[in-house]
Amino acid sequence: MKKILFIAYYFPPFGLGGVQRTLKFVKYLPSFGWQPIVLTVKPGSYFAFDSSLLKDVPAAVKVVRTGSLDPLRALSWLRHSRKEVEPAEPLRRTLSRLSQIVFQPDNKIGWMPFALSKARDVLRQESVEIVYATAPPFTCHLVGALLSKLYRKPLVVDFRDAWTEFQFVQYPTPIHRFFNYFLEKKVIERAIRVISTNEVLSENLRRAHPGAAASKFTVITHGFDPDDFKKRSVPTSRDKFTITYSGSFYATVTPKHFLAAVRQLLDKEPELAKEIKLVFLGMFRKQNKRIVTELRLWEVVDIRGYVSHSESIVGLLDSDLLWLTLGESKGAGAVTPSKLFEYIATGKPILACVPEGAAAEIVRSTGNGTVVPPDDVQAIKKAILTYYTRYRETYDSTSFLIIFVSFLWFK
Template sequence: MQKVLILTYYWPPASGPGVQRFLKFCKYLPEFGWKPYVVTVENGTYSSVDETLLKDIPEQVQVIKTRTNEPFGIYNRLTGKEKKSGTVGMLNMDSGQNPIKQMSLYARANYFIPDARKGWNRYAYKAAKAVIEKENINIIITTGPPHSTHLIGKRLKENLGVRWLADFRDPWTNIFYNEALPRTLNTQKKDKTLEDSVLKSADKVTVVSDGLKDEFADRTEPTVIYNGFDVDDLAYQPWEDKNRKFTLSHVGNLMPGQNIEELWQALKELKDEYEEFGAQIKLSFTGNVDDGILASLDKYDLTDMAHIDGYVPHLEATKAMMTADMLLFVIPDTKRNELIITGKLFEYIASRTPILGIGPTDGNAAQILRNAHRNPMVDFSDKADIKKQLLVAFTKWQEADAPFKHDEKDLEKFSRKGLTGQLAHLLDELNAEKVKA
């Protein structure tokens, strides 16, 4: 069996799409002839943790954890947050901050390039070098964000001659939350130089969307490997009886860019126009919710409809997807958001629950929804269409004896096992190139 070393900051007990991507790759890589070794951080700063994910780490995967040195401990002490917490994108990091938060944002934006996890690099490099030399590993993978992880891969390639695959789950310099950071022109230039150096140095580059492939195409030839769903995580049967209230659910974190006024206005108008709608709808939020969104719910008199669970373990999150009557999917309203897909979209689709998608109608996520035969994406400003999709789904719920579910057509192409096969093929190519060299 061939060996591959994976460097990833996000690993259980951290939670989120970044964790799921490589946890699932590691689960299925041995079936394709590859034994994974993982270098990760011992005590990272995460927005949320899921201890249940620890049991999902495959027995055959050797995990090496290292120290790290990050600024979040100091920041959290100054702002009164928990020691190991970290922000989710720009969750609750709006411009109206107190002076300490404003100074922290400026420091984060301009003194930690490309990101505030770069303090992990020297520890991770040392650990990776030791594993490579001990196990005679010739191929490595780095995955970002944090994109500082790719700088470890670049150094390992330069110093040890390993073949290197760089995996991008999000854009680098054009990632959406950079718009909210007070970055200087010099910072932006330095960050772009680092991005270019990684894209041009990596032997192979993988991305999660066609739009991200296009963004990098002038500097490399990326391969698209989607995030996906694992059938083992969706082993729940839908409820035999439909919910007592029509349940519109958002599963995952809701950030400032997802505070869509037209959505709240549409819900408010439906509540006022149809007495039954107001009495029989439940807004369910599973995950962290930005304070600005909570304020909007209050502004539009929707708080009485809302039920906020906060963070839950992954399997509970997928169960929420399976048992909802409609799932809310909102692309952040930011520049270049046509590239954004998010990992949960594939689990949304695999749950077979109807989806209300709000975002760019010509974006990558919209195309995936079309390919999966789901309702078309609704533009942020199209309140009328948002109301229409909500009312149609609510009416079907009223009339049906059991929950409506889409069929399973074309779901296999988004399975984690099949996507791991695509990654294994690239590793096989790198291995063949190494042998020839």
């Protein structure tokens, strides 16, 4: 079996969406004749952990873990333990801005010497045919490019998000931006294949680097694993119209417009407070809880916090409507969250509060979703009411049928 070195900073037991794509590639590549060797970090302080994901790593896959000198690693040293961290949004923004001034291309650059050292041992011991790097963090791409050059191995890079045009990056100076563009250019020049998660992102990279051969750019979308949906124990009945969101909120990705729409809907139709439930699966920061309090929505809000991936799948299946949001920001049109494809796999309708772009196109293509601007409260309210009305019509029809059949049976 041919061997491929996978350079992935985010890997189980780390949780959150950035892990899923790499994990599933590692799980299924052996079926196509490729044996992954994963190069990643030792678990330290992070936003969320999900050790249950480790069961998807094939026993034959070697996972090589290293130390690192990135900020979250330093935090784990100070706490003398592996621990989940959840900074308040203002603090997260401040730390992010400081990080973008000091660390280039990102604050995982301190992992680079550790990764290169361990990779050297792997490449000397194993007959690796391809070096594969997935990002963010884009330090992974630098590690991959250097290994490719030093050991003359073909390089494949996977852009889960944009690099230079990443939606949440604010470059402190034009020099910072140019330096990142220069690094991105060198990586793309070195790679034999440049994978993106959607056509918008791929086209943006092609336009930004016209000197690169168009043939090296390709798209492998996110997806879902059918195994994750097998034999899930889901409640068979719900007494409320349940809207579920899976994921975190940060920067411009916020629940405030959606919650404001629900508040307006309840002000107009107070009786719906007993009919609707909003479920949030994932980290829900204090400032977002304050929004719930200010809008007097605790009666309909159910915050479950970060749960395992398998529990999140059950939560999606136990819903009537799935909510997706992306904030209005630079580059947001090139983003397709991995959870979108799990939403699609459930067969549930999707309310996508997203800007025009890749995610909006995918939702429309399913024929089972509605796209509205992320900050259009009136459009969100209208969409929720439309889906609730359909739910009531189906629920009432089903209830009547059950009563009618029961009457005939016991007559």
